[in-house]
Structure formats: C-alpha cells, structure tokens
Amino acid sequence: MRVSRRPCVSCGVQVPETQAPPYPDHKASCTLVKTWRRSLCTQVIETKVPGWGTVRHLKVWRENGKDGITWDELQVLKNERLGRNTRAIEVYPDQEDLVNSTNMRHLWEVPPGVPLPNLAERG
Numbered sequence: 001m002r003v004s005r006r007p008c009v010s011c012g013v014q015v016p017e018t019q020a021p022p023y024p025d026h027k028a029s030c031t032l033v034k035t036w037r038r039s040l041c042t043q044v045i046e047t048k049v050p051g052w053g054t055v056r057h058l059k060v061w062r063e064n065g066k067d068g069i070t071w072d073e074l075q076v077l078k079n080e081r082l083g084r085n086t087r088a089i090e091v092y093p094d095q096e097d098l099v100n101s102t103n104m105r106h107l108w109e110v111p112p113g114v115p116l117p118n119l120a121e122r123g
Contacts, residue, residue, distance in 0.1 A: 040062060040069065040077065042081055044058050057107070057109070058088065058109075060104065065102075066103065074090070082107070086110075087116065088110060089107065089110055
C-alpha cells in the first residue's frame, strides 16, 4: 500500500501525509550542507535499534531530490555529523523488507564495542 506524502515544513523531505508537525522523524534539526558545490541535506535523529539501544541515524538527500550521492560525500558527512571516529553502516535489506519511498541514503551509527567483521581481511 502506498502512503501519501508531503514535504516537511522545515526541510522539504517527504513525510507521511498522516503526520502533523512536529514530525516524529524530525526531532533533531534538519540541516542543509553544501559540499563540493552540490547541495545535500542531512538530518540526524536518535532511533532505537533492537540489541544496540539508542543510536544516531544519519539521513542524506539532495536538495533537488535527485540521486547520485557518492561514497566520498557520505564519508565526509558521516565525519561531520556523527564524528570521525564513529563507525556507521548502510543496509541493503531483503527485497520484502525494502522501504524506498524517497530518494534518500541512510547511515546508522554502530555503538562502540559492537563487533563487525573485518571484510578487508583475506582469510
């Protein structure tokens, strides 16, 4: 079922039509960040992740709504918004769990001490 959406009054990101301001996903400030002459918007919200507790969730989207956010841009924004020494992940879910309602990238903070495999290690 497709949910009707409308722009957030503060940043323009599409939010469900059924939500009234302030939007639950907009507890933290929406910030427009200009990088390499390309307008990117970011938002950091706190979210609860089962097994991890409360973590920061970085949302990144183009001001014009188009795609094309590079890995380098995500790394710079992760460093600026979450911290240089913060690990973050981007998840590609099973097809049946896919939510793709707007052109946006998501990074989730990995809490300190949570092990992740070293995928660069050859074994």
